[in-house]
Amino acid sequence: MSNTNVETVNRGSERLKLGLAVLVLAAGIVGYSILETQPGLVRVGVFVGALIVAALIVFFSDTGKRTIAFARDSYGEVRRVHWPSRKEATQMTGIVFLFVAVMAVLLWIIDKGLEWVIYGLLLGWK
The missing domain is CATH 1.10.287 (Helix Hairpins)
Incomplete structure (x- = not known):
């Protein structure tokens, strides 16, 4: 506190x-x-x-x-x-964009996997 x-x-x-x-x-x-x-x-x-x-x-x-x-x-x-230089700011921005892209792909894979398990295997809808 x-x-x-x-x-x-x-x-x-x-x-x-x-x-x-x-x-x-x-x-x-x-x-x-x-x-x-x-x-x-x-x-x-x-x-x-x-x-x-x-x-x-x-x-x-x-x-x-x-x-x-x-x-x-x-x-x-x-x-x-201490403010970062232009090069440091650009590099950090690139790292953030790369991380976001990787996380988006990972979440998409997990979503499709769960969709396949739930709808395909458990419920048999597809």
């Missing part, structure tokens, strides 16, 4: 900020729908503006700060990964 802690939003102010962000986003969606007689640029502007305001609200919350810190840590980990 893992000993990692799961962090949830416990404080009322954090819940209020996240709830407000959801309401602002919902208001942007409703505004986009209500302004159907307006030009498309205005409608998209209302939605994008609401999206930016909601993102700023989340960004300044503790949850947003933790998410950004997690993203930075994840990016650092990805940069430290």
Whole structure:
């Protein structure tokens, strides 16, 4: 079992900020729908503006700060990964395709063998 802690939003102010962000986003969606007689640029502007305001609200919350810190840590980990060369990736892809083909043939043989035993020998249907 893992000993990692799961962090949830416990404080009322954090819940209020996240709830407000959801309401602002919902208001942007409703505004986009209500302004159907307006030009498309205005409608998209209302939605994008609401999206930016909601993102700023989340960004300044503790949850947003933790998410950004997690993203930075994840990016650092990805940069430290040893990525395979093109030749290694191609070889590994070929090995996987070969394995899949061999397994497909093997399963087909087993299927036909079981079909012959069950329908041919036991039931006598063929």
